[in-house]
Amino acid sequence: MLMNKKRKNDxxxxxxxxHIAGGKxxxxxxxxxxxxxxxxxxxxxxxxxxxxTLGLAAMGYIRSGCAVTEGSIVFDGMDLLxxxxxxxxxxxxxRIAYVAQSSAASFNPAHTLxxxxxxxxxxHGIAGKARAEKKAVKLYDRLNLPHPEEIGRxxxxxxxxxxxxxxxxxxxxxxxxxxxxxxxxxTALDVTTQIEVLAAIRDVIRxxxxxxxxxxxxxxxxxxxxxxxxxxxxxxxxxxxEAEMLLDEPKESYTQELISVRLNHARPRKGEKGGETILxxxxxxxxxxxxxxxxxxISLHVGKRRTVAVVGESGxxxxxLARVITGLLPPTKGRIRFGDDLxxxxxxxxxxxxxRRLQMIYxxxxxxxxxxxxxxxxxxxxxxxxxxxxxxxxxxxxxxLLTMVELPESYINxxxxxxxxxxxxRVCIARALAAKPDLIICDExxxxxxxxxxxxxxxxxxxxxxxxxxxxxxxxxxxxxxxAIADEVVVMFKxxxxxxxxxxxxxxxxxxxxxxxxxxxxxxxxxxxxxxxLEGSVA
Amino acid sequence: MTRVMTWFIKNPIxxxxxxxxxxGLGTLLVISxxxxxxxxxxxxxxxxxxxxxxxxxxxxxxxxxxLKLDLPAHTRYFTWLGEVMQGELGNSLASGKPISELIGWRxxxxxxxxxxxxxxxxxxxxxxxMLAALYRDTWLDRCLSISTLAAISFPEFFVAYILxxxxxxxxxxFPSISSITxxxxxxxxxxxxxxxxxxxxxxxxxxxxxxxxAAIINVLDLPFIEMARLKGISKWRIIFNxxxxxxxxxxxxxxxxxxxYLVVGVVVVEVVFVYPGLGQLLVDSVSxxxxxxxxxxxxxxxxxxxxxxxxxxVLAMMSNPRLRHPQ
Numbered sequence: 001m002l003m004n005k006k007r008k009n010d011x012x013x014x015x016x017x018x019h020i021a022g023g024k025x026x027x028x029x030x031x032x033x034x035x036x037x038x039x040x041x042x043x044x045x046x047x048x049x050x051x052x053t054l055g056l057a058a059m060g061y062i063r064s065g066c067a068v069t070e071g072s073i074v075f076d077g078m079d080l081l082x083x084x085x086x087x088x089x090x091x092x093x094x095r096i097a098y099v100a101q102s103s104a105a106s107f108n109p110a111h112t113l114x115x116x117x118x119x120x121x122x123x124h125g126i127a128g129k130a131r132a133e134k135k136a137v138k139l140y141d142r143l144n145l146p147h148p149e150e151i152g153r154x155x156x157x158x159x160x161x162x163x164x165x166x167x168x169x170x171x172x173x174x175x176x177x178x179x180x181x182x183x184x185x186x187t188a189l190d191v192t193t194q195i196e197v198l199a200a201i202r203d204v205i206r207x208x209x210x211x212x213x214x215x216x217x218x219x220x221x222x223x224x225x226x227x228x229x230x231x232x233x234x235x236x237x238x239x240x241x242e243a244e245m246l247l248d249e250p251k252e253s254y255t256q257e258l259i260s261v262r263l264n265h266a267r268p269r270k271g272e273k274g275g276e277t278i279l280x281x282x283x284x285x286x287x288x289x290x291x292x293x294x295x296x297x298i299s300l301h302v303g304k305r306r307t308v309a310v311v312g313e314s315g316x317x318x319x320x321l322a323r324v325i326t327g328l329l330p331p332t333k334g335r336i337r338f339g340d341d342l343x344x345x346x347x348x349x350x351x352x353x354x355x356r357r358l359q360m361i362y363x364x365x366x367x368x369x370x371x372x373x374x375x376x377x378x379x380x381x382x383x384x385x386x387x388x389x390x391x392x393x394x395x396x397x398x399x400x401l402l403t404m405v406e407l408p409e410s411y412i413n414x415x416x417x418x419x420x421x422x423x424x425x426r427v428c429i430a431r432a433l434a435a436k437p438d439l440i441i442c443d444e445x446x447x448x449x450x451x452x453x454x455x456x457x458x459x460x461x462x463x464x465x466x467x468x469x470x471x472x473x474x475x476x477x478x479x480x481x482x483x484a485i486a487d488e489v490v491v492m493f494k495x496x497x498x499x500x501x502x503x504x505x506x507x508x509x510x511x512x513x514x515x516x517x518x519x520x521x522x523x524x525x526x527x528x529x530x531x532x533x534l535e536g537s538v539a
Numbered sequence: 540m541t542r543v544m545t546w547f548i549k550n551p552i553x554x555x556x557x558x559x560x561x562x563g564l565g566t567l568l569v570i571s572x573x574x575x576x577x578x579x580x581x582x583x584x585x586x587x588x589x590x591x592x593x594x595x596x597x598x599x600x601x602x603x604x605x606l607k608l609d610l611p612a613h614t615r616y617f618t619w620l621g622e623v624m625q626g627e628l629g630n631s632l633a634s635g636k637p638i639s640e641l642i643g644w645r646x647x648x649x650x651x652x653x654x655x656x657x658x659x660x661x662x663x664x665x666x667x668x669m670l671a672a673l674y675r676d677t678w679l680d681r682c683l684s685i686s687t688l689a690a691i692s693f694p695e696f697f698v699a700y701i702l703x704x705x706x707x708x709x710x711x712x713f714p715s716i717s718s719i720t721x722x723x724x725x726x727x728x729x730x731x732x733x734x735x736x737x738x739x740x741x742x743x744x745x746x747x748x749x750x751x752x753a754a755i756i757n758v759l760d761l762p763f764i765e766m767a768r769l770k771g772i773s774k775w776r777i778i779f780n781x782x783x784x785x786x787x788x789x790x791x792x793x794x795x796x797x798x799x800y801l802v803v804g805v806v807v808v809e810v811v812f813v814y815p816g817l818g819q820l821l822v823d824s825v826s827x828x829x830x831x832x833x834x835x836x837x838x839x840x841x842x843x844x845x846x847x848x849x850x851x852x853v854l855a856m857m858s859n860p861r862l863r864h865p866q
Contacts, residue, residue: 061769092771105762110784110860120770155860171770 012037012178012211013058018071020053020062020235027053027066028235035179038209042226042243044219044258046450047421050235051215055181058213059096060088076178093120097172101184103164107156113167114152120174132174139170142207143200161314162193166200173204179211186221190313190477191521198224198523199534217450219258220523223247224530231255243527257452259525275304277337278439278471279325284334286324294320296495298334302439305465307472309482309503311518312492318475321492322441325473326360339438356386359432363444365424369416375402375427376412382434401430406460422453426460433464441473446481458485479522483507491515552862556853563849567841571623574837575616578830587828589633606632619831623838633829642817642835648719649809649816652732653801656739661794664744668751668790669778675756687745699738699811706734717812735812739805743797750793754786761785787858795851802847803840 013035020028028050035041035058043051056063060073060080073080075096080088092098097120100106108116117139118132127135133152140148143166156164165185172180185201186194202225205212214225222229222243229246231238231254239252250256279302286295295317302308310318323329325336327347336343338358344350362368369378379401380394389397399409405426416424425445432440442461446454462485464470476482482489482503489506491499491514499512506515520536523529586602587594603609610618622629628638667687671680690698707715713733723731758764759782767781806818813819817836824832856862 056769059769063765089771089773092769094771098766098769100762100766102762106766108763108767108781108785110781110858119767119772123770123772123776155864157861158864 010037011035012076014072014074015054015058016072016074018054018057018073019069020050020057020066021069022053022063022066026069026235028057030071031232031235031237033058033230035211035213037178038211039228040205040212040214040226042222042229043213043215043232044217044222044229045232045238046217046452048234049232051232052183054232055183055213055215056098058179058181059092059098061092061098090124093177094124094126094175095177096179096181097175097177099165099168099172099180099182099185102188103168103185104156104161104188106168107164109156112153112155113159113171117152117167117171117174120171124175126175135174136170139173139204140167142204143167143170144196145170160193162189162197165189165197169197169201169204173208173210176208177210179213180205182212182214182225184216187216187218191479191523192313192517194221194523195521195530195533198530201225202530218523219247220525220529223525223527224523231258247525247527275306277301278304278306278339279473280337281321281325282335282337284321284324284331284336286320286329286331286333288320288329293332294495295324295331298492298495298497300490300497300500302471302473303487304438304471305469306487307462307465307474307485308488308490309474309476309486310490310492311476311479311482313477313518315494316492317495318477318492319443320495322360322443322473322475325441326358352386356382356435357438358441359435359437359439360441360443361425361428361432361445364448365421365428366416366448368428369424369431371416374413374415378416378427379430379434382431386435397434398430401434404433404464405430420453422449422457425449425457429457429460429464433468433470437470439471439473441475443475444477445474447476447478454481455484461485479519491518551865552853552856555856555862559849559852563845566845567838570841570845571620571838572616574834574841575612575619578833578837579612581825581828581830619834623835628835629831631824631829631832633824633827633832638832638835641832642820642839644721645815645817645820646839648814649802649805649818651728652735652739652805652809652814652816653798655729655732656736656743656801657798659736660740660743660797661747663740664747664794665751665783665790667744668748669755669783671748671752672755672759672782673774673778675752680752683748687748690741691745695738695742696807696811698741699734699808702734702738715812717814719815732812732814735805735808735814738808738812739801743800746797747790747793751786751790754789755782758782758786784858788855791851791855791858795847799844799847802843 011034013033015031015033017030017032018028019026019030031050031054033041033054043055045051053063053066057068057073060075060083062068068081075091078091080091107113114133114136117136118129121127121132121135122129126132136152137148140151145151145163145166151159151163151167159167165188169180169185182201186197189197198221204210212225214222216222219229226243228241229243230240231246231252233254239246239250239255246255247259250259281298281300284295284298285293287293298317298321300308300310310321312318320329324331325343327343327345327350330345338354341354343354347355376395376398379398380389383389383394383397395412398412402409402411407423407426407430411419411423416427419427425448428445445461446457449457458481461472465472472485474481474486486503488501489499489503490497491506491512493514498514499506507519509516511519520533526532586599586606586608590599590602600609607615619629626639628642630636631638631641634641667683671683674680693701703715706712714731715734717732717735719728719731755778759778764777764781767777772781805816806822808814809816809818810822817839821833821836824830824836
């Protein structure tokens with residue numbers, strides 16, 4: 001402990017007045033950053049804030065197409081920008097390491113975990129194979145991976161997402177680096193898995209007195225990890241401070257907004273209780289292979305002008321439920337009533353009118369729209385398909401729909417690539433609304449969006465419901481979203497419904513054990529939250 | 540032993556390979572039918588070809604009956620198919636010699652030329668492809684692209700004659716006629732077939748190299764490559780160790796197509812260099828209306844083609860770790 005304090009005082013990494021340009025545009029507009037030995041610095045901001053670019057620049061790594069136009073990056077007395085490429089390469093992996101967001105994509109699918117672990121010490125000539133493998137097992141054990149002796153022999157596709165993320169942390173620590181850059185390491189994980197990974201990361205870097213830069217868009221997560229936090233927006237530094245200070249007394253309005261997104265939950269709802277039922281799922285069982293049951297005896301109903309949220313972690317079957325309702329996966333048992341009719345099991349058997357009344361909005365707005373079509377074509381397609389509208393009528397209606405989703409009418413001839421992620425999701429909403437549906441299935445529609453953008457999309461959905469009386473089946477893993485918009489909540493776990501009812505009932509104690517765990521796993525804006533949670537779960 | 544057995548049974552690859560094999564056999568059956576119909580459609584037959592235009596109809600008919608050419612087509616097809624199944628290719632109508640004897644040595648020669656070319660061309664294509672990917676959009680990449688594309692754009696006989704003019708006539712390094720004999724030592728054989736080998740290499744190189752380049756570049760944009768760079772791995776090792784294993788499936792398929800071409804499509808090159816391969820025999824037999832030889836050669840070509848593509852399919856599947864190591 002004494003050692004730590006002494007060593008904490010020298011600056012390990014100093015970035016001064018960094019300007020980074022990508023093509024003609026500047027991405028980072030002059031940011032200073034220092035990191036002391038053993039210190040954890042949190043970088044927070046929305047997508048496009050430049051936090052990943054800055055994090056990678058801290059390694060002296062600039063993605064192709066980008067360039068540092070001004071400033072200096074000094075790591076332990078060495079200038080990372082002016083040193084030659086092979087010397088810099090020798091630092092990577094050994095003294096500065098990187099943990100990426102998506103471990104599934106960042107592990108080479110063709111090699112075993114341990115082979116990718118030992119590659120660092122072997123290629124840099126730090127240790128022999130036997131010693132490196134021993135170390136791998138030790139770190140796997142330290143990070144609470146199951147069967148640390150054997151898990152290394154597995155291929156990336158053979159372990160779960162949370163395990164893979166921990167294996168990547170282990171890989172980053174293979175050569176005991178001085179600094180690790182964590183780039184959104186838990187963003188792709190479920191809340192319940194996120195906690196395990198957060199705790200493992202924090203313990204292991206504290207243990208080894210490793211300095212870290214922790215990048216995330218989730219302030220509550222960063223608050224658990226970081227000693228100090230820098231808030232970035234559009235490539236500028238908004239605010240910097242000790243983690244606790246920043247959370248308790250944010251100076252800038254942007255930081256205050258970020259904090260308040262998490263705090264403002266329950267909003268008054270106008271949904272009519274006991275109104276007519278739009279969708280009634282009746283003891284549905286379904287699976288992808290014969291005999292497999294991904295959904296087990298699911299029953300739920302959605303009323304008119306109501307929002308029903310289906311929550312659960314990945315693998316709980318919530319997306320499969322959406323596939324069954326839309327007819328992409330016929331159920332093996334059970335029936336689905338939609339309005340007054342029984343829904344046919346397959347999409348191809350349903351008539352155009354049924355298809356029109358049931359629309360869907362997807363998680364990834366980027367891939368849900370055709371990049372070669374203009375907004376007029378994208379939103380106009382359902383108009384001609386369902387209503388047989390003519391050219392002028394379509395254009396007028398598309399303008400109307402754009403206004404409805406709060407996009408400027410002038411966007412009508414734009415292509416999706418000219419829009420931001422939030423704007424693209426609005427286009428998807430407009431396209432769903434164009435069909436004048438009774439029910440929209442929203443599959444994780446806000447999880448790819450930044451918190452502030454996500455909030456505005458949720459508000460929009462709510463306004464549209466009040467105006468148009470449409471019902472939503474809202475599939476999500478994010479309990480903050482549930483609290484914000486649901487009338488009724490359905491909690492799913494391993495293909496079953498473990499709890500369902502009005503929001504106020506499900507979200508107030510007593511809970512079902514699993515609901516309890518889900519609720520407790522959502523990080524709060526409190527630097528001691530993780531400690532308290534871990535203590536609580538041990539006790 | 541039992542563990543190996545259960546691995547085989549449980550592994551989805553086993554089932555897939557079985558399916559592919561069945562499809563391959565089916566394809567061969569269809570092809571055998573097509574070959575037979577195609578040969579039937581040729582105008583004239585051996586009897587007319589041997590006896591000439593002035594022969595009496597009775598003589599021709601008698602000759603046909605002797606060769607069993609007067610039986611209905613489907614009877615002859617099934618007799619032929621039955622014999623082929625037992626490994627019996629029959630006798631040449633023209634020379635009366637067993638076809639297996641006639642084809643055996645020629646087919647070996649064809650495989651020898653194809654194999655030698657493959658040994659040169661495949662590693663060369665892979666290395667050049669990786670180099671082009673490593674130095675993409677530099678002068679090296681462009682030079683490789685332009686030169687290999689130029690080589691593939693010329694007809695192969697043109698490339699062959701250019702090579703003969705340069706390396707055989709002007710500098711007298713290699714023989715222009717590659718008629719190898721049975722008793723030649725290996726080194727002499729290799730020296731003799733240098734020019735056809737170089738010609739064929741130039742023809743097949745471009746496809747394989749460009750596919751290697753494209754497949755690797757496709758992989759190079761993936762996150763795990765960036766991860767490898769951030770682990771401080773050298774560029775060359777990233778290409779060879781991280782990108783190539785994940786780019787194998789399309790490369791294997793293109794290699795198989797080119798190998799098949801080396802066996803099946805080299806008729807022109809064999810004729811130019813007077814190489815005693817199967818292609819030349821096929822051309823001769825067609826002009827002589829020696830139908831059993833034509834059918835047998837065609838079938839051997841088909842087996843090679845289907846077999847190579849089947850192997851490529853299986854190897855491409857094996858290159859996918861998800862299939863090799865299921866959950």
